[in-house]
Structures are given as C-alpha cells and as structure tokens.
Amino acid sequence: MLVTNMKDIKVVFDSEFSRKKTFFRGKNIIPEIRNQGQQATCVFNALFTAAEMEMAISADLRHPSCDMRLCFDVDSFFPQYEYYASK
Numbered sequence: 001m002l003v004t005n006m007k008d009i010k011v012v013f014d015s016e017f018s019r020k021k022t023f024f025r026g027k028n029i030i031p032e033i034r035n036q037g038q039q040a041t042c043v044f045n046a047l048f049t050a051a052e053m054e055m056a057i058s059a060d061l062r063h064p065s066c067d068m069r070l071c072f073d074v075d076s077f078f079p080q081y082e083y084y085a086s087k
Contacts, residue, residue, distance in 0.1 A: 024057055024060060025060055025064065027060060027067070029056040029057060029060075030053065031052045031069075031071065032071075034048075034049070036074070041074050041078050044077055044081070
C-alpha cells in the first residue's frame with residue numbers, strides 16, 4: 001500500500017493500557033489524588049505517585065496476600081529539598 005497522506009496512517013500500540021481501568025492482580029494500585037494547592041510541588045507529587053505505584057507492584061509480587069499502602073509525605077520532602085538546593 002502506498003501512503004501519500006500521513007492522516008491515512010493509524011498507529012496502534014497493543015501494549016498501552018490504563019492503570020485507571022486495569023487493576024494489577026485485582027488490586028487498584030493508583031494512589032489517592034493529591035491536592036498541592038498553590039505550592040510548586042507538582043514534580044514531587046508526580047515522582048511520589050510513580051514511586052508509590054511501583055512499590056505497590058513490588059510488594060504484591062513478593063507477598064500477594066499483603067494489601068500494603070505506602071504514602072510519601074510531600075510536605076516533609078519539599079522543605080528539605082529547598083534547604084539543600086540553596087546550599
């Protein structure tokens with residue numbers, strides 16, 4: 001097939017899925033939504049959410065019967081970051 005227009009091409013990734021719709025071994029591993037308010041902590045919130053999800057997956061792979069939830073406290077990390085970044 002000769003494609004002359006890029007609009008004619010449809011790319012499908014079979015490996016794409018949503019953690020929102022697809023549970024991991026029957027468990028929802030998405031952490032609670034954080035409200036950062038007016039603080040400039042979006043990077044910390046994104047990193048911590050990803051870390052919490054990965055730790056939930058790792059914990060479930062090691063101990064499937066365990067229902068562990070780990071939650072990082074952004075408010076305790078952000079002041080430490082500002083302190084060390086200013087040195």
